[in-house]
Amino acid sequence: MTLDKLHALFLEHPDICTDSRRVTHNCLFFALKGPNFNGNEYAKEALDKGAAYAIVDEAAYKISDRCILFEDALETLQKLAVFHRNYSKAKIIALTGSNGKTTTKELINAVLSKKYRTVSTQGNLNNHIGVPLTLLSIKADTEIAIVEMGANHQGEIAFLSNIVQPDFGYITNFGKAHLEGFGGVEGVIKGKSELYNYLLSNDKHVFLNADDPIQIEKLDSYVKKIGFSTENPQYYIISLIETNPHVVLEMEGVQCRTKLVGQYNFSNCCAAVMMGKYFNVPLEDIKAAIESYIPENNRSQVIERNGLVIILDAYNANPTSMKAALEHFKIIKSDDKFLILGDMFELGEDADKEHQEIADFCEASGFPNVFLIGENFNKVRTSFKKFNTFDSLKNYLSSNPIKHASLLIKGSRGMALERVLDVL
Incomplete structure (x- = not known):
């Protein structure tokens, strides 16, 4: 089966499942492999539970016409996601960084969903499987998708960027995370900056924290950048009022009292405010979205x-x-x-x-x-x-x-x- 025909089948059966324990009626089951399991072994079970088709990559498991054989099920899932991304008319924002990715993604989604039909990464499903699943969750009426990308070694963000092909990108920060895989702090900066490499080489827009010297240095001469700052008038000004314990910020004379703690969450809020402003979300809606966001899943x-x-x-x-x-x-x-x-x-x-x-x-x-x-x-x-x-x-x-x-x-x-x- 060709990729375009698989995509046509996906449009008829838009639910994707990679776990036979979570099969939904009429879904497409992808038989992925891991260190301790072979998804092909569960293809029949998935079909018996109501999956419409199973994508397998071992001929022995093609037990019926409802089993579709490809060379590599994971690679097929990724290629299908790229095909669907290019089929969709949604604008895509890619997000990575050492800290605060998931909270920032949820804040951005809360703000932008006030005006647009959005989808975003569920939880922190931000790897080589989760990113394709997020892209495949884009519906016909989706206007903006916010895609979180995680990594713990060099080349991973570059790989994910080529799948996502974002129109906009934002890096939360460069910190001491996954030092073992990246090879030290300089390796972290290099690895996360793979998103910048994609955006700049494809003439796309970049969002930035203009108070972060690393981001300013990386994007110094780039024209298509949109930023926030606490003091640089070249960018959108947002002020930190207090963090005792919750973050209170101010933009255009309007105070926003969040339910987030820690100064480290200030920049996460600022990113959502900045993107809301760029996409013309009314200021009162930006304020309402951020003030109503409640952190969960053990995050602050x-x-x-x-x-x-x-x-x-x-x-x-x-x-x-x-x-x-x-x-x-x-x-x-x-x-x-x-x-x-x-x-x-x-x-x-x-x-x-x-x-x-x-x-x-x-x-x-x-x-x-x-x-x-x-x-x-x-x-x-x-x-x-x-x-x-x-x-x-x-x-x-x-x-x-x-x-x-x-x-x-x-x-x-x-x-x-x-x-x-x-x-x-």
């Missing part, structure tokens, strides 16, 4: 429980986001503060140094009550309490409960520190 959530004010930021962590969260927690007004910090992953040979620097920063900041959890934090030189495992922390907190305090919980996803809530 503020939870009040049993006399505690908890900032739960346990979705992920790297040295840049960890330090930003600590900087914000320093200015929170509270009589008693506690920190529960978990290991940061994917730092490679920098792991020992980066964890030591976080411990040193906590000491220099005068935080009295700091609990460090994980094998990496267990190696640092510090007077703070250290726990090699979550269970050891759990046992300690059960005997020494935290009462009437402000508490920051932050760590990498693999640490699953949201479990602390059950102990508290």
Whole structure:
């Protein structure tokens, strides 16, 4: 079957499924492979559960006319996404960066959906499978699609950019994330800038944070750029009013009181404001969209429980986001503060140094009550309490409960520190 015929079939059956446990009626099932599974083995099950067709890549599993054989199911999914992207009339905004991608994407979608029919990446499905699925979620009436792109090594953003073929792009920041895969901070900058390489070489528009020196340097002579700044009048001016604990910003004399905590979320809000302005969303709608956005999925959530004010930021962590969260927690007004910090992953040979620097920063900041959890934090030189495992922390907190305090919980996803809530 040719790609155009597969696309015609997709238009008749626009639901895509890659997991036989989540088959929907009349969907197209793509038999993808992973390290520990072969999707071809589940093609019959998918058809029995109601899938219209199954795309397989092993002849032995072409058991009926409803099984369509291609050389590579994943590559076919990606090519179908590119075909559909070019078939669609929607404008596409691509988004990447070290920190804040998902929150920024959700804020942009909240703002733009006030005026346009939009689709956006669901959750953080931002890899070589999730990005094609996002493109294939574009409907006939979709006007703008916001596509999040993640990466942990060189070449990945370039590959995804060629699939997405964005009309606009934005990089949230360049931080100390996935250092192991990228090969250090310079590698992160190079890897994330692959989005700029695509946009500039194809004469597309670039959104930027004009207060970020790296972004300014990268885009210095580029004409098609739209930016925000706290002070540079060449760009759209947005002011930070306060972050205690929630971010309050001001644009054109209008204050916007968000439900987001931390100065690091200011630029995320600014990106959404800037894009709203560019796409002519009324200012009152921009304000309403950002003020009504409530973070979830363990991202900078503020939870009040049993006399505690908890900032739960346990979705992920790297040295840049960890330090930003600590900087914000320093200015929170509270009589008693506690920190529960978990290991940061994917730092490679920098792991020992980066964890030591976080411990040193906590000491220099005068935080009295700091609990460090994980094998990496267990190696640092510090007077703070250290726990090699979550269970050891759990046992300690059960005997020494935290009462009437402000508490920051932050760590990498693999640490699953949201479990602390059950102990508290």
